[in-house]
Amino acid sequence: xxxxxxxxxxxxxxxxxxxxxxxxxxxxxxxxxxxxxxxxxxxxxxxxxxxxxxxxxxxxxxxxxxxxxxxxxxxxxxxxxxxxxxxxxxxxxxxxxxxxxxxxxxxxxxxxxxxxxxxxxxxxxxxxxxxxxxxxxxxxxxxxxxxxxxxxxxxxxxxxxxxxxxxxxxxxxxxxxxxxxxxxxxxxxxxxxxxxxxxxxxxxxxxxxxxxxxxxxxxxxxxxxxxxxxxxxxxxxxxxxxxxxxxxxxxxxxxxxxxxxxxxxxxxxxxxxxxxxxxxxxxxxxxxxx
Amino acid sequence: xxxxxxxxxxxxxxxxxxxxxxxxxxxxxxxxxxxxxxxxxxxxxxxxxxxxxxxxxxxxxxxxxxxxxxxxxxxxxxxxxxxxxxxxxxxxxxxxxxxxxxxxxxxxxxxxxxxxxxxxxxxxxxxxxxxxxxxxxxxxxxxxxxxxxxxxxxxxxxxxxxxxxxxxxxxxxxxxxxxxxxxxxxxxxxxxxxxxxxxxxxxxxxxxxxxxxxxxxxxxxxxxxxxxxxxxxxxxxxxxxxxxxxxxxxxxxxxxxxxxxxxxxxxxxxxxxxxxxxxxxxxxxxxxxx
Numbered sequence: 001x002x003x004x005x006x007x008x009x010x011x012x013x014x015x016x017x018x019x020x021x022x023x024x025x026x027x028x029x030x031x032x033x034x035x036x037x038x039x040x041x042x043x044x045x046x047x048x049x050x051x052x053x054x055x056x057x058x059x060x061x062x063x064x065x066x067x068x069x070x071x072x073x074x075x076x077x078x079x080x081x082x083x084x085x086x087x088x089x090x091x092x093x094x095x096x097x098x099x100x101x102x103x104x105x106x107x108x109x110x111x112x113x114x115x116x117x118x119x120x121x122x123x124x125x126x127x128x129x130x131x132x133x134x135x136x137x138x139x140x141x142x143x144x145x146x147x148x149x150x151x152x153x154x155x156x157x158x159x160x161x162x163x164x165x166x167x168x169x170x171x172x173x174x175x176x177x178x179x180x181x182x183x184x185x186x187x188x189x190x191x192x193x194x195x196x197x198x199x200x201x202x203x204x205x206x207x208x209x210x211x212x213x214x215x216x217x218x219x220x221x222x223x224x225x226x227x228x229x230x231x232x233x234x235x236x237x238x239x240x241x242x243x244x245x246x247x248x249x250x251x252x253x254x255x256x257x258x259x260x261x262x263x264x265x266x267x268x269x270x271x272x273x274x275x276x277x278x279x280x281x282x283x284x285x286x287x288x289x290x
Numbered sequence: 291x292x293x294x295x296x297x298x299x300x301x302x303x304x305x306x307x308x309x310x311x312x313x314x315x316x317x318x319x320x321x322x323x324x325x326x327x328x329x330x331x332x333x334x335x336x337x338x339x340x341x342x343x344x345x346x347x348x349x350x351x352x353x354x355x356x357x358x359x360x361x362x363x364x365x366x367x368x369x370x371x372x373x374x375x376x377x378x379x380x381x382x383x384x385x386x387x388x389x390x391x392x393x394x395x396x397x398x399x400x401x402x403x404x405x406x407x408x409x410x411x412x413x414x415x416x417x418x419x420x421x422x423x424x425x426x427x428x429x430x431x432x433x434x435x436x437x438x439x440x441x442x443x444x445x446x447x448x449x450x451x452x453x454x455x456x457x458x459x460x461x462x463x464x465x466x467x468x469x470x471x472x473x474x475x476x477x478x479x480x481x482x483x484x485x486x487x488x489x490x491x492x493x494x495x496x497x498x499x500x501x502x503x504x505x506x507x508x509x510x511x512x513x514x515x516x517x518x519x520x521x522x523x524x525x526x527x528x529x530x531x532x533x534x535x536x537x538x539x540x541x542x543x544x545x546x547x548x549x550x551x552x553x554x555x556x557x558x559x560x561x562x563x564x565x566x567x568x569x570x571x572x573x574x575x576x577x578x579x580x
Binding site for chain 1: 481
């Protein structure tokens with residue numbers, strides 16, 4: 001059993017410590033035009049109002065870190081990503097997770113970011129390792145490592161563990177310690193493969209046992225094509241927290257998911273006297289006008 | 291890692307197999323006067339209408355086994371327990387879980403039960419082991435073993451594992467195989483001890499790894515004194531299923547809990563193509579008149 005590591009990320013004024021003994025760290029996923037037509041259209045027009053709104057709302061709903069993605073087809077991503085980040089930093093003070101598949105945009109974003117960012121993401125593909133890890137090292141950031149490589153996304157948890165190990169090893173060679181690598185097991189769609197959830201959960205357990213690193217996961221994919229998705233996502237996140245997930249990327253505005261995360265922390269003994277649970281309950285009651 | 295065992299329980303006409311690769315088996319907890327004044331009063335008057343209703347409702351809501359408790363202070367428990375069981379068997383055909391602390395009542399109940407019952411419960415106290423296990427053996431039943439002994443309920447998961455081992459060993463000496471011992475880790479109240487959930491979850495994992503036995507748990511205690519208990523119970527059951535829980539004792543009429551169990555099975559890869567999830571969704575929609 002590897003020792004549990006602490007990943008530190010920060011903004012200019014705020015530090016977040018991700019560790020398996022702390023309450024779960026929520027990375028807000030909303031600032032992302034993918035699949036959101038209105039946001040996409042607004043960004044194309046240089047309108048950042050929705051970005052501001054999404055940033056404020058997510059932090060109010062409990063996000064500790066905000067994921068920022070500016071992947072607008074046809075746009076100048078380095079410039080746009082910087083603008084979106086600036087906008088978010090103007091209205092909130094939480095650390096950012098810089099979400100881009102474009103190394104140029106990543107370099108531009110890291111160069112303007114004040115603090116220690118979380119980079120989303122590197123994977124086990126040779127091309128990705130070579131492009132992303134040196135930037136992470138240069139800027140002293142932390143990085144999310146996706147369990148996929150040049151052969152795609154492995155079917156088995158054992159093979160995903162191997163990819164995680166490869167990423168951690170390659171990062172280490174550049175002087176990026178395992179405490180700065182956050183592994184994403186990749187949760188695929190259960191509608192396509194009934195075992196998709198199980199493989200992700202098993203991967204988390206194995207990665208934690210072997211490396212003690214922090215673990216992130218986007219938990220919305222899993223329920224794609226199923227009815228009542230929010231219940232599946234909420235339950236799946238709680239189970240993944242039991243497996244070792246420490247910083248899910250999710251939408252904190254979905255109450256079912258936020259409640260499940262708080263309940264999971266309570267069940268894991270990470271909420272002394274249930275203070276956070278009770279506080280959140282009071283806020284829900286207040287919001288409901290009771 | 292011990293091999294996963296299968297516990298078989300049955301009524302005259304129905305067999306339920308409890309195994310970690312099958313969907314979760316729900317043991318309905320409602321037929322129990324403890325803390326239910328109306329039921330208590332009705333039973334005292336020999337009125338079994340609520341028993342019938344609770345039996346039918348729970349099976350309709352997905353219970354696979356019904357727990358039957360007739361612990362009415364001052365009543366003739368052997369006679370009353372038999373009557374309540376007869377009533378339940380008249381309106382449903384699922385196997386029963388005979389829930390009594392009175393060995394005489396247990397003997398009486400087992401003598402009229404047709405099928406293989408689940409006995410709730412034995413524990414590691416010398417007195418309990420000596421009174422209950424011979425009855426379980428004599429009637430070819432299965433038995434729930436609570437992780438407590440003459441020194442009370444241990445604080446640590448390690449010590450609870452030891453009690454589980456003792457119960458399994460003592461059962462084995464009488465010829466009751468480990469496949470017929472279902473362990474209950476005991477979930478205490480988190481309001482009293484922030485670690486109560488964690489200890490129960492850890493106990494489940496250890497018991498499963500060591501013995502491969504099936505695991506039950508009453509998951510309602512855990513949230514006692516907290517607000518919005520149903521969300522805590524639902525999340526905790528899902529996490530316990532990930533840890534290895536196979537047959538929770540719960541109230542299937544609480545939708546949050548039933549939905550979480552279905553979602554947990556989906557996440558564990560025990561619901562091929564999500565057929566059970568989709569079916570339950572359709573039934574919810576129908577019930578809501580959509």
